[in-house]
Amino acid sequence: MNKNYLLLLALFSFESHAQSVDFNQLYQTWSGEKATVSSAAKGKELWGYELIPGKSCSTCHGDNLSQTGSHVKTNKLIKPLSPKANSKRLTKVRKINKWLKRNCKFTYKRECTPEEKVSFIEFIRNN
Amino acid sequence: MLRKYISVVLFFVVSFFALQSQSDSSLWRYFGGESKGVAVVQNDLYQEECGACHFAFQPGLLPARSWNRLMSRSELTDHFGEDIAFDDQVVFNDLLKYLTVNAADQSSYKRSRKITRSLGANDAPLRVTDTPYIIRKHREIPNRLIVQKEVGSIANCEACHKSADKGSFDDDNVRIPNSGFFKSWDDD
């Protein structure tokens, strides 16, 4: 009885650990894209790019991801995007996919390419 | 003569009750503790999905027909210029249910009732600020105070309504940025 209980507890501890997203696996699901050394740098480059004038990632999230941003249309405050500043960031796969879709539609009026998505996530992870 | 006294006093009492009975601001409502404002948002999913980019407008601010319209496919792909259509049907269903069950025309909260009564039966505005009740409440505010940097637009409730997240939009908790101590718009 005790052994089983401990096993169960051990399993649960893995589930509830904060940093549970397997990024490589995640990138795999995006048409087999892989992260490269230059992904984060590419992400940084894209961060301030305004495909639509006045709408880049940085417009709402700022260039410094540890700071609070604000929505360009509504002025609503946005909590820091950096996982170092905000422990809830990049912890749920569903949310990562949802926000990438919604925000790429916001800035590019289309979904991001797998390459773009990897670049962005790598950039956020490393800042 | 006594009959005349009685009849006039009765007339007074009846007219007062007649006026009060049709009113939201009656003595018995006041002492009976009716629900002021609108019901607060008590749904984490709604707060997250809809309150991330803008103020989480309480469902009690619009009638169910407005929420149904807003959540239609065509409106979601053009949500005030943005495409926010949901992939997750479960999330979509839960949100729609939350909104319509707690809509203004389903609520007994004071502001919800007034919003509902100010609308025609077929009116289904998409904007909270497009109901006659709310339009008239904000009509006299000078445009410069709405477009100023600290506010931005009339949709930014929290900029001035400091208790908006608690469902209270009372004048007592309104502080318009840069409007000075006295109402400065008579001399606008």
Added chain:
Amino acid sequence: MSVAQSTTLSEQETIINIMVRVFHWSIIVLFVLLFVTGDNNDGSDALHIVSGHLLVSFLLARMLWGMIGNENARWKNYLYYPKQIISYLAQLFDTTLVHKFQLHNPAGSSMILLMMGVLSITAITGLLLESLFEFSGVLLFATAYFNNDSALLIREVHGILAYLMLFAIGFHVAGVLYSSFLYKENMSSMMMTGKVSFLKKEEV
């Protein structure tokens, strides 16, 4: 003519009926409450609206009393031709004349009618505003006939009338003070007690 013009008023005779007196002092309290609550806010608070409803009820009751009540309170006593009003006003400041006590002289009566009128229209616009801005109250059906601009116009009118009433009250108080001086009578306390405080002697 009314009892007030008799030259032998006794101290015990009540010439102002209790209904009229209660009405008078009640609407003073209500008007102060209404003015203060209306000026600060947009008049949507419960105190303003409940006081307004009370005021309407008082006005209606007084109007009814003026039709069926005691002799002195009847509205017919307040009606004078413009010529009468003007000629009365002309001799009012003539200090060579001895002025006979008259409870409802042309000047005072006209002032009262004017105040009833202004107060009534203010009250009606107030009820209308309750429907136009709060979407509640007995005049809710009227919202169909007003758009946003005309609703705001009614609000302006309501405010102007309230200040007009204030102005009229100023005039009224001035008149009360002057007639107190003229008749050597404390008119305000008479409005409280309903009785004259002097024994009327023979007057010219």
